[in-house]
Every structure is written in structure tokens, then in C-alpha cells.
Amino acid sequence: MSTKKILITGATGQVARRAAEDLAKDNEVWCLARFTDPRIERELAAGDIRTWRWDMDGGTLEGLPDDFTHVMHAAAYRGDGTDFEAAVTMNSLATSRLMTHCHHAESFLFVSTGAVYARKARDHRYVETDPLGRRMGWLPTYPVSKITAEATVCAFSATLDLPATIARLNVAYGPHGHGGMPVALFRRMLAGRPIEVPHEGSDWCNPIHTDDVARQVPLLWEAAAVPARMVNWGGDEMVSIQDMMTFASEITGVPVTFLPSAVTRETDAFDNSLRRALIGNCAVSWRDGLPPTLRAHVPTVRGSGA
Numbered sequence: 238m239s240t241k242k243i244l245i246t247g248a249t250g251q252v253a254r255r256a257a258e259d260l261a262k263d264n265e266v267w268c269l270a271r272f273t274d275p276r277i278e279r280e281l282a283a284g285d286i287r288t289w290r291w292d293m294d295g296g297t298l299e300g301l302p303d304d305f306t307h308v309m310h311a312a313a314y315r316g317d318g319t320d321f322e323a324a325v326t327m328n329s330l331a332t333s334r335l336m337t338h339c340h341h342a343e344s345f346l347f348v349s350t351g352a353v354y355a356r357k358a359r360d361h362r363y364v365e366t367d368p369l370g371r372r373m374g375w376l377p378t379y380p381v382s383k384i385t386a387e388a389t390v391c392a393f394s395a396t397l398d399l400p401a402t403i404a405r406l407n408v409a410y411g412p413h414g415h416g417g418m419p420v421a422l423f424r425r426m427l428a429g430r431p432i433e434v435p436h437e438g439s440d441w442c443n444p445i446h447t448d449d450v451a452r453q454v455p456l457l458w459e460a461a462a463v464p465a466r467m468v469n470w471g472g473d474e475m476v477s478i479q480d481m482m483t484f485a486s487e488i489t490g491v492p493v494t495f496l497p498s499a500v501t502r503e504t505d506a507f508d509n510s511l512r513r514a515l516i517g518n519c520a521v522s523w524r525d526g527l528p529p530t531l532r533a534h535v536p537t538v539r540g541s542g543a
């Protein structure tokens with residue numbers, strides 16, 4: 238992809254930053270955020286990325302160019318767990334403002350989550366047509382704010398005739414930002430704290446490295462349609478949280494313990510058939526991607542492999 242004018246929100250975070258950096262090599266890339274960490278704004282600017290301050294919490298887009306060809310909306314307010322109105326309103330209104338401002342674009346990509354699905358058996362592989370409505374014990378405001386933002390994307394895609402893809406992301410991990418859930422769980426291990434797991438069965442996931450995320454963003458733009466196209470966006474391999482973090486323990490020597498609990502991270506396994514048909518396979522196996530990711534976030538850890 239080259240010579241396009243691209244707008245990305247959330248590029249100061251974990252998921253979208255690599256995509257912004259890769260795309261900036263051959264395109265004009267603008268990143269919108271509050272830039273709560275000014276160091277990241279400087280790093281993005283040094284990588285030939287234009288930065289523009291925008292707060293989804295009522296911030297205006299006045300003064301921002303409106304001739305973007307491609308938009309990736311990855312910024313999210315996950316909520317405080319209790320104020321549903323705030324989470325729903327902020328994410329939906331910000332999404333509608335962004336789509337309206339960029340209605341001339343060729344394609345709009347909304348980064349959603351597998352947490353929108355209503356919970357089925359823990360090893361169920363969710364498909365795009367599965368029922369929605371997760372009750373997420375550890376962060377109840379998150380799924381509903383993503384479902385309502387998805388509905389906003391559907392409505393504005395149709396109303397504005399703006400081709401859109403809603404990509405429901407699985408567990409993303411990589412060198413930037415917070416590193417993703419595997420890094421968060423690894424930090425628990427380093428602190429000597431147990432990882433919560435279900436009383437029965439396992440939490441499964443399809444981890445996807447941000448290298449694959451970055452490579453697949455242009456393909457997801459190509460797959461956009463009116464009305465908006467939904468697609469699961471996870472890695473090719475399904476793994477349980479126990480197996481992944483046991484592997485992390487084996488390669489680093491950091492002990493892991495698991496605590497059966499009623500409240501866990503509630504990750505999901507995906508049926509990736511549609512994603513594979515639309516944009517092909519992933520390139521990074523979680524066993525290859527995890528060691529350098531852990532090393533990037535915790536450089537002092539020993540033996541984290543290739």
C-alpha cells in the first residue's frame with residue numbers, strides 16, 4: 238500500500254502502533270490521540286507520522302483535514318466498570334464523529350473485540366454470526382461499549398455509503414504499549430501472584446502478534462463493504478491461557494501458579510474461517526512471537542529465547 242492518506246486512532250497504544258509505523262514508510266499517516274505520554278508523540282513524529290490531538294470525550298475534529306483515504310479506528314475507552322452510559326456514549330459518539338468527518342474515505346476499519354460474543358462453552362470457537370452480549374465480570378462496561386460502537390459503525394457505514402470492516406480482535410500481543418494480555422499475566426508471575434483460571438475447563442484464545450496485525454490492516458481495508466463487514470481477527474493457533482503461560486514460565490524460569498476463580502480474563506477461541514478466506518493466514522506463531530515480546534517488555538528476564 239502506498240501514496241494513501243491514512244488516519245489512525247489509538248496508535249499510541251499496543252495494537253495500532255506497529256501498523257502506523259509500517260504504513261508511514263510509503264503513505265502519509267496521521268495519528269489522533271490525547272498523547273497522554275508525550276514521549277510516544279515525539280517517537281511517532283520522528284517516524285514521519287503526523288500527530289493531531291483529539292479527545293474522544295467530546296473533542297472536536299474541526300481543523301483536521303477530511304481527505305483521508307483510509308481510517309483505522311483503534312482508540313477505545315474501556316470504561317471504569319460501573320458507568321455504562323459514559324462508556325457507551327463516548328465510544329459511539331466518537332466513532333460517529335470520525336466516520337462523518339472522513340465520509341469521503343475509501344475504507345474504514347473499526348477494531349472491535351471477541352468480548353462482544355455472549356459466553357458459550359469455554360472451548361467454543363466463536364463465529365461471526367454467534368449471539369452477542371458478554372457479561373464480563375472483570376470489566377462489565379467494555380463489551381457493551383464495543384457492541385454499541387459496532388452498531389454505530391454499521392449505521393454510519395450504510396448512511397454515509399462508507400465501506401467498513403469491523404474486525405473483532407482476539408488477544409493481541411507485541412513490543413509496544415502494555416504488550417497485551419500475555420505480558421500482563423507475565424507481570425503477575427514476576428510479582429509472585431497467581432493467574433486466575435476457570436474452575437472447570439480453560440480460557441482459550443487465538444493470540445495474534447502485532448506484526449500480523451500491521452500486515453493485515455491494508456487487507457482488512459480491502460475487504461471493507463457496505464453494509465459493514467464483520468470478521469473475527471485472531472491468530473491461526475488456539476491455545477489455553479494455562480499452556481501459554483506455562484510455556485512463558487519454561488522459557489524464562491519465572492514460576493507460574495494458577496488459581497481457580499469465578500472471575501477470569503474470559504478470553505475466546507475463534508473460528509477463523511472467514512478471516513482466512515478474506516485475507517489469508519497469519520505469519521507469526523505464538524511460540525515464536527512470545528519470547529521476544531516478553532524480552533521487549535522485561536529486558537532483565539533471563540532465557541526468553543529467540
Ligand code: NDP
Nearest residue numbers: 247249250251252270271272273292293312313350406409
Ligand atoms: P491501549 O490501551 O494500548 O491504547 C488505547 C488507545 O486509545 C491509546 O492510543 C489511547 O491514546 C487511545 N485513547 C484512549 N482514550 C482516548 C480518548 N479519550 N481520546 C482519544 N484517544 C484515546 O489499547 P490497545 O492497543 O490494547 O487496543 C486497541 C484497540 O483494540 C481497542 O479498540 C481495543 O478495544 C481493541 N482490542 C485490543 C485487544 C488487545 O489484546 N490489546 C484485544 C481485543 C480488542 P491516548 O491515551 O494517547 O489518548
